Amino acid sequence: MDEFGEAMNLFTEWEAVSVTKDTRIANLIxxxxxxxxxxxxxxxxxxxxxxxxxxxxxTTWELLTRGYLKQKEMDKVLEFFKKTVTSVSKWDPDAKMVREMYHVVEELGDIQVAEQLLVTLRHAKYVNTGIYNALLRTYVNAGKMPMIVAERMKKDNVVMDEETQKLIGITSKMTVTEVPNGVA
Structure with missing residues (x-):
């Protein structure tokens, strides 16, 4: 705690004299x-x-994404994750963070957030079988059947694996849901 207080004092001093507006120091705080x-x-x-x-x-946006992810505030996670991905010309995928996001979404069975995450990841050119399987597990947890998953996977050049086929089989017996706007 003392070190953190000292770090804040140093930041305040740096902030008063710095003309660089460098985010690296602020991101540490x-x-x-x-x-x-x-x-x-x-x-x-x-x-x-x-x-x-x-x-x-x-990095700033990614830090805020992680913070809200820890609190499972998925609307905020999406908001800041979109800013993370769009703030750079080519996003360097953080596979662990993506897995953590989908883990929480699966747990909550929140298909809307799962689909929005997929759209954001598609924009970042980071879509794979594991992400589609996480999407499908979310549908299973929600008790809903996704529409046109196989077609979307084909469009994204993503190959189905054994788990994908099993999950599609499970969801095919569930209530049909609409594909959210902007997803297909």
């Missing part, structure tokens, strides 16, 4: 708040960064 599960303080600090003219980087 932001990460500390998130690691301490203090999202409210992290958001306040992020707003302070913005007010001081420090433009968020991909």
């Amino acid at each position: 932001l990460a500390a708040y998130i690691n301490k599960n203090e999202m409210e303080k992290a958001v306040d600090f992020h707003n302070r960064m913005m007010q001081k003219g420090i433009s968020p980087s991909c």
